Amino acid sequence: MxxxxxxxxxxxxxxxxxxxxxxxxxxxxxxxxxxxxxxxxxxxxxxxxxxxxxxxxxxxxxxxxxxxxxxxxxxxxxxxxxxxxxxxxxxxxxxxxxxxxxxxxxxxxxxxxxxxxxxxxxxxxxxxxxxxxxxxxxxxxxxxITPPARLQWIKASVGNTVRLIPVDEVIYLRSDNKYTLVVWEGGEALIRKTIRELAGELDPGRFVQVHRCAIVCLERVSHFVHGDGESGELFLKGRSDRVPVSRSYQHLFQAL
Missing domain, CATH: 3.40.50.2300 (Response regulator)
Structure with missing residues (x-):
């Protein structure tokens, strides 16, 4: 029809x-x-x-x-x-x-x-x-129904200081053993929150989990490339680092 x-x-x-x-x-x-x-x-x-x-x-x-x-x-x-x-x-x-x-x-x-x-x-x-x-x-x-409050700032240790990182500046997050690496416009920092916790606090209209150990800001994504097997990678605007995309999340980028 x-x-x-x-x-x-x-x-x-x-x-x-x-x-x-x-x-x-x-x-x-x-x-x-x-x-x-x-x-x-x-x-x-x-x-x-x-x-x-x-x-x-x-x-x-x-x-x-x-x-x-x-x-x-x-x-x-x-x-x-x-x-x-x-x-x-x-x-x-x-x-x-x-x-x-x-x-x-x-x-x-x-x-x-x-x-x-x-x-x-x-x-x-x-x-x-x-x-x-x-x-x-x-x-x-x-x-x-009360919509969940969205995270606005991420508190992270940078050297001997504690820094408040604006979520608007975050590019991606990636788990690193017991910590999560936050990559933002001003650098990198480790926090103790897990990817799972962060996924529930970030705005789903801007951030999406693409791997069990990674969340990326959609605005920062340049393009997606299929890898060997059923994996893939996201390339980021103006950066050389890449973010892995697992099989479970590849469908999100089929139209890219």
Missing amino acids: IASALIADDEPLLRQRLAALLDRLWPELRLVASARNGPEALQLFEEHRPRVAFLDVQMPGVNGIEVARRIGGRAEVVFVTAYDQYAVEAFRHRAIDYLVKPLDEARLAETVDRLQARLRQPPAGGGPAFEAALERIAAELRER
Whole structure:
């Protein structure tokens, strides 16, 4: 079935991952727009009028629920959420499709089947029931979900001093035995936090784990190169050092 779609999410790798999966599961679907935030999603929707909209619940400027309200039933909506407990309950009973991050191909295949079945029927439109469902979802999320605080500074020992490293200046982090090496614009330092701890504190829209021992800032990545077997390496802008990418994370860079 031929249809058009918009993807709106502030995480570039998730947009790429979703687009790649849709290309495999629904080759006839045309991705006509990709938005980084709510306002951009609304602008691109009006320009392209897609039949399907994949909307991240938490986006800068205007969240996914508000975007769905303004679309007003002119497209089939699928929400994408990072919260796999309360949010799932909020969506499950509202007859509105949802996907949980990280995206699962089998789960997306189910959503594709439902979307294709709906698109074969006459448009149902938004209406009061759709508006009421969105309002209940928004209320439940406001009540139950508090987005995690993002790390702004990393405290590290540099020689005999303790330095506060702005997260905005961090290029990548790599585990080194019991320590984690922080590489930033001003140099390098070791901290005692693990990669696992840091992965949960850093902004996922800017930082992504690419190996069990490495996290990289996406803004600093130049390109990805496949290595021998199923490994790979990330090259960084203006630097000679490289960051390893393991098999489990290679899918993140398929579109680079």
